Amino acid sequence: MAESGQIFDYVIENGTLIDPKSNLRTIAHIGIYRGKVTAITRAELDGKNRIDATGKIVCPGFIDPHCHVDGYLYNGHCYARMGVTTAITGNCGFGPHPVGEFLDKIDREGFPINHGTLAGHSFDMRAKVGLEDPYAKANSMQVAQMVEIAAQSIEDGALGISLGLQYAPATTMEEIMALAKLAAKYDLVMPVHSRSDAWDSVKALHEVIKIQELTGVRVLVSHLTYQNGMGMMRESLSLIEKAYEQGYQIAVDSGAYHAFASYIGSEVFCAGWIEKYDCNYHDVMVSSGPHLGKRLSQDLYEELLLTDPKTLCTAFVGKPYEVIEALCRPYVMVSTDGAVGSHQPGTGHPQDAGTYPRVFGRFVREMNALSMMDAVKKCTLMPARYFGLENKGWLGPGADADIVIFDPKTVIDTADYLGMGVPDAPPIGIEYVFVNGSPVVKSGKLDETAMPGRAVRQEVNIWEM
Ligand SMILES: [Zn+2]
Incomplete structure (x- = not known):
């Protein structure tokens, strides 16, 4: 409800609003005040700044559940340009350590977008207890030390614990169980880059489901297409669906590339x-x-x-058709797996700059493989719910003003693989990106000085039914 006489910081007028929480698609105005959505109405609103969004989609900002941005400003800018307002890093068992220092720095210095992290198990955490060699097995004392490090990271705001089992093949079930039980106690999450891709990926998927079964931790199968999209997609999806039917809590993320x-x-x-x-x-x-x-x-x-x-x-x-096969399943959310090892302009993978415009331009508009509502849900509400980000991923009074405005008729990625194009070429059609009520992208242009992003921390509560 709009208070009469209120002057909003920003008013977004006449846009086509999509709220994935209420499944609502309608024409309305949005009032933003002090970083929050405070009014959605068809009545006229008074604002210091007004944006005409006629014919444009206005939806919650995209939340990337799986990236490797790790606080790099250059990647933060690439992500903002493609409509991402929150990026979760620390996946695949790597990521920033110590977590507390990383999050404090984001809060102190700002960042273009909101930034949260997981505690990565398979590199720094193992190295800290003397397991630099990925083929070295942990003894009980080392497992206990890893649990201590992970507990500290959780205390400092990590959103969960990530595993990169393929990168640390000697990781034992004892080691996994100890960390999974810790995350489960607080109902935090455990994204898993599984132990094998290609032919062995189905067996590796069984292991991820097993972790859920034995501890109750909410697992996430990371970048499904990159693990299982080498001809094993059908079998993998039917295994996941069988687990769903039995009540297992398994989330899946997957990208827009093969x-x-x-x-x-x-x-x-x-x-x-x-x-x-x-x-x-x-x-x-x-x-x-x-x-x-x-x-x-x-x-x-x-x-x-x-x-x-x-x-x-x-x-x-990978098999290109398995990208779509995965993304069309209702339980699969969109992720980038982006910014891994590519923190300089002109390097990397087009996923770092093109994932979300590609989903809306190619998969929604050109191929009609996904509906607009489903695509928005997969890019916003689903990752927000998985990570417990209650004020994100939806549009309504009280939501964080993380908002993207894009043109559904023109939105498209232009980034391409080296040799075929420019891997970090900016997308077309992403017109405004608001982070905590401040625009980072205005009229299609990135404001390189804008740093409204904040650290995303988890509240630590013991899980109870
Ligand atoms: Zn990975």
């Missing part, structure tokens, strides 16, 4: 990868460093493995 990006020195490209992906060296492209844009050869692979294992590579080994 070629994944990872470090050349990671376990993804360990011995046997060519056979595993049924591919060749030239199916993999270097996406960072001096060999940027080159296809791998055996010589280049061996050289980079020795000299620069942190080189980012993009592997064209």
Whole structure:
């Protein structure tokens, strides 16, 4: 309800509002005051700033449940340009440590968008207890130490604990159980980059479901297409659906592309990868460093493995049709898996700059594979609910004023893989992006000085039925 005589900070007029919580699509005005949506009405509103959104979609800002932005300003800008207002980093078992310092810095210095993080298990946390080698097994004392680190991270505001089982193959069930039980106690979440992709990905999916079954933790199957979208999608989806029918709490995120990006020195490209992906060296492209844009050869692979294992590579080994097959399922939310190892302009993967405009331009408008309402839900309400972000992911009085205004007739990604285009080219049709009531994108232009984003922290409460 609008108080009469109230002057709003911003008034968005005549837009086509989409609220995924009430399933409402209607023409109305929105009043924003002190970072919150405080009025939605068809009555005229008075504002210091007015934006005419006639013919445009006005919906909650996109929430990326799975990225690697890690506080890098450049990536924050790319994400704002594609309509993301909240990015959750610390996935796949990596991410910023210590979590408290990372979140405090966001609050102190600001950031273009809201930024939360998980406590990543498979790199820094393992290294801190003496397990730098991904093939080293943890003893009971080391497991207890990891639980201590994770508990501190949760205390400091981590949204959950992420696992990158493929990156740390020696991770034992004892280790997983200890961390999963900790997250479950507070009803926090556990996103899992599963133990294997390609042919073994279905078996790896069983393990993720097992973690839920044995501890009650709300698991998230990370970037489903990048793990299981190599011909195993049907089987994987039917396994997930069987688990749903039995009441398991399993969330799934998946992206808009079929070629994944990872470090050349990671376990993804360990011995046997060519056979595993049924591919060749030239199916993999270097996406960072001096060999940027080159296809791998055996010589280049061996050289980079020795000299620069942190080189980012993009592997064209997935099945394009399995991207849509996954995203169309009602329980799959949209994610980017973006910004991994690509924190400089001109590097990386088009997912870092194009994911959301691609969903709305290609999958909704051009292919009609998703409805507008479903697509909005997958990009906003579903990730907000999974992470327990109560004031985000919907539009209504009291919601955080994280809002995107886009043109449904023109919205499209323009980013493309190196050699085919520019990986961080800005999208078309994203006209305004509000973060906590302040515009970061205005009339389609990024304001590089705007830093209205805040740290997203979890409240820690013991779970009770
Ligand atoms: Zn991952």
